[in-house]
Amino acid sequence: MVLKDTQAVIGSVGLVPSVIPWGVIDELRPPTMPLHYQTSPEFGLFWGILPDYWGNGYATEAGKAFISWIFDTLDAQRVVATTEHDNRNSQRVMQKLGMAVYTNVHKKPFWFEVLGVLANPK
Numbered sequence: 001m002v003l004k005d006t007q008a009v010i011g012s013v014g015l016v017p018s019v020i021p022w023g024v025i026d027e028l029r030p031p032t033m034p035l036h037y038q039t040s041p042e043f044g045l046f047w048g049i050l051p052d053y054w055g056n057g058y059a060t061e062a063g064k065a066f067i068s069w070i071f072d073t074l075d076a077q078r079v080v081a082t083t084e085h086d087n088r089n090s091q092r093v094m095q096k097l098g099m100a101v102y103t104n105v106h107k108k109p110f111w112f113e114v115l116g117v118l119a120n121p122k
């Protein structure tokens, strides 16, 4: 990610394979189905901005452009993003990108805390 006027590098947004245990999100699991830990691979987004540039909407702007490219070019069914319970800034970026944001209220898996999901509208 670079600023248009100065070309200064301010951060990055990208794509990683993301392993999602959907069955631990209570809202997404059918009521009759018990808690389970099966996973599926998903198109996962990451974003990071140098602290001096936080709060200018840059992660959201880059995330929006990148998601459009992923949907249009890769025809991904959806994209996801994950973060920790206390990373409110990243959760706010998820919300501003229009993602549904879910919390894993269970203790396991320890590495899976907050999930953002955005479906391809096409």
Ligand SMILES: CC(C)(COP(=O)(O)OP(=O)(O)OC[C@H]1O[C@@H](n2cnc3c(N)ncnc32)[C@H](O)[C@@H]1OP(=O)(O)O)[C@@H](O)C(=O)NCCC(=O)NCCS
Pocket (backbone or CB within 6 Å): 047, 048, 049, 050, 053, 054, 055, 056, 057, 058, 059, 060, 061, 082, 083, 084, 087, 088, 089, 090, 092, 093, 096
């Ligand atoms: C998460 C991160 C990428 C957000 O980048 P950003 O360009 O600041 O994102 P935005 O400008 O869209 O701001 C998102 C929220 O951050 C908060 N924020 C954090 N620092 C801020 C600041 N200095 N000024 C204003 N808002 C700030 C605000 O709540 C903002 O929401 P708002 O627009 O409704 O006020 C950035 O904080 C970061 O790089 N954090 C460290 C790396 C990280 O945690 N990455 C995600 C790993 S899962």
